[in-house]
Amino acid sequence: MHRVWAIIERDLRRFRRSPVLVIVSIIMPLVQLIVLGYAFGGKIKNLHLGVVDEDHGVPAIKIREMCQAVAVNAATFDTVAYADKTEVMRDLRDGKINGVLNIPPNFSRKVLAGINPQIALVEDNTDQFSASALEGAFNGLLVSYNTAPVPPRETNDVTLSVVEIYPYVPYIQFLLPGTITLSIFVSAMIGGGIIFIDDKARGLHEGYLVTPIRKFELILGFTLAGAAKAVIAGIVLITVGSLIAGIPDPLNPLRLARMLVMVVATSMALISMMFLIMVRVSDPLVPRAIFGMLNTVLYFPSGAVYPTESFPAWMKAIAVVDPFTYAVHGFKELVLKNTGLAAIQYDLLWLTVFTLLSLGLATALFKRTL
Amino acid sequence: MLDIEVEHLTKRFGDFTAVDSLNFFVEHGETFGLLGPNGAGKSTLIRMLTTLVPPTSGTARVYGYDIVRQANDVRQSIGVIPQAMTSDLDLSAEENMSIFAKLYGIPREKRLKTIRSLLAEVDLEKWADKPVKMFSGGMRRRLEIARGLVHEPKLFFLDEPTTGLDPVSRVAVWEMLSRLKNERDLTILVTTHYMDEADKLCDRIAIVDHGKLVALDSPLKLKASIPGKNVLEVSFSNAPGNWIETLQSLPDVVDVKAEENIYRISSHNGPRTTVALMEAARTAGATINSLSVQSTTLDDVFVHYTGHQLRDALQAATGANSPFLLKRGGL
Secondary structure, three states, X not given: OHHHHHHHHHHHHHHHHOOHHHHHHHHXXXXXXXXXXXXXXXXXXXXXXXXXXXXXXXXXXXXXXXXXXXXXXXXXXXXXXXXXXXXXXXXXXXXXXOEEEEEOOOHHHHHHHOOOOOOEEEEOOXXXXXXXXXXXXXXXXXXXXXXXXOOOXXXXXXXXXXXXXXXXXXXXXXHHHHHHHHHHHXXXXXXXXXXXXXXXXXXXXXXXXXXXXXXXXXXXXXXXXXXXXXHHHHHHHHHHHHHHHOOOOOOOHHHHHHHHHHHHHHHHHHHHHHHHHHOOOOOOHHHHHXXXXXXXXXXXXXXXXXXXXXXXXXXHHHHHHOHHHHHHHHHHHHHHHOOOHHHHHHHHHHHHHHHHHHHHXXXXXXXXXX | OEEXXXXXXXXXXXXXXXXXXXXXXXXXXXXXXXXXXXXXXXXXXXHHHOOOOOXXXXXXXXXXXXXXXXXXXXHHHEEEEOOOOOOOOOOEHHHHHHHHHHHOXXXXXXXXXXXXXXXXXXXXXXXXXXXXXXOOHHHHHXXXXXXXXXOOOOEEEEEOOOOOOOHHHHHHHHHHHHHHHHHHOOEEEEEXXXXXXXXXXXXXXXXXXXXXXXXXXXXXXXXXXXXXXXXXXXXXXXXXXXXXXXXXXXXXXXXXXXXOOEEEEEEOOHHHHHHHHHHHHHHHOOEEEEEEEEEOOHHHHHHHHHOOOHHHHHHHOOHHHOHHHHHHHHO
8 A cells, every 4th residue: 555655645746846737627617617607508688679560550569569578678689670571581581680570460450359360470590599589588478468457266277387496596507517527527637547648658657667566556546646636626616616606605514525525436436537548548649639529528418518318319328327427416416406415325326336447447457567 | 696597588579579589697796788789679678677578488587586477576676777767857856766665665764764875875965855857867867776776676777877878977877886786785787888888897798689699708708709809990092902811811810801991900919910011001002091909899899799880780770660669659
């Protein structure tokens, strides 16, 4: 065991001289958290809606007034009045407006006669997000349009009442668990198995391979040293990230203690995985070259940015073995719901099993000779 | 006691035989030199003996331990200075030593004392706390020598310890090695391509070329083993056609080798051959452009046994065309 400590000591002493690693491994995830968090998280506002009223009846005027109300209050869209359809369609195609509301000529007559009155919403569906926002706004608008001023006391309609059991979670908070995992992963990339490859490239490894150190001691030493650095990055990101994302009560000691358990388990899993991937690599360019690919393959299928339920089968298969999935799930429970360890026991279990498998396989594949 | 026994040791990398069935032994207390150009197989041999490269066939015992089956016992009992500088630039001299002392399992109370005294022995005690990146090449080498001795081995392997050092540092490193060897009763196996170093410092020298052992003896006996006590290097212009036969017939001449118009004449008696040579040149109308008379050196020994100059081999064997280096780079 003293040899394991010697390897750890060497790595951490070097790290103390140039702690730039931690800065690098938190900057990228933090930038991603902020940019992605605000890029995707906000409500869509200020779309431009072209309105062509070919009816001019009282019901049509009521619809237009309600549109005005949306424009002034929720500001999902503002309205631009058009006289004819040709012009409005051209502007829609040219991207000057995001959608067109068409109130057809006999709308008022149909409303009064009660024969399926319809208005049309023409969407620019190349932008699904804006299109759904417009659709959502109009569905709400029509519900209140159709609601009778004095509702009947009893109704046969089944209604859905939604109960949110947690306070509203903005996207940036949803993203934070993935960002924490990402910072640990970046540490694993630049501070894990790659250290051994850099030693190989500089010939330093010959120095310690002639000592009586055993394969497993060497791998365990590198893994623990790498994990220690990744834990530091993870803790910094939890603190800074929670403050940026506005997690309530971010410094709750019990939660931080549980988070630490998760950070350690995640660090060990990702570092040992990196060591396994790099165990036979000598060229220091290889890890740098596959960094982006690994990041994409592991980070996005994990449910960190979008729920795994929406994935095709092959991507779900990746998610099942991907340690990121379990790390992200575990951090989500702790960060967003402040649950106890029981809720993350299977995450911890798989991360531990994954660590042991990676370390075992890496030891089997490690070449102690040049 | 035999510290190193090598039997039919062979290493092949694909079609290329880096070390070809070597046999030799090293006695305790010897300074044993492996002399040869780059690519001759010296480093591969030393890497096999220090357990870094597994042999293709043959066996070797270091300190009585088999280099394959008892590799960890070998590692515990030897000190190794690899050819590449292996000290950690980000750490101080003392930290470098301390990490290795821990890798060898030196107990804490002994560690600090050993490190301090070794750093003093290599004249680096003032630099103990300084990061190695401030060190010159010679200082780094000295630190690595101290580091290699941190577990007090009796057998010390050094792979080209002075390559890349300036002449002053080279001398310093060698003086240090001699002193350490005497103080600590070391057996040293060292590779070099500096003839003068090998001549001055080694008790016995093995000349290795193309993976084969071509000669093995003490420097004195090696020099005595080749014909001629002196070597005359002469260049002529207007030499007649049968000039080489004329030179061979001069008094005391043992052997004549010619390369274009430069002749290398081995002689038992340099001065007498020189006088006769000048007479013969005048008679034949040949002009002597240059003439030097030397005592036999290890260079002559090397040329005699390998058929080529060490400096030519050094130029030919660059890293790019050494299959061993290619293999390592491509891994």
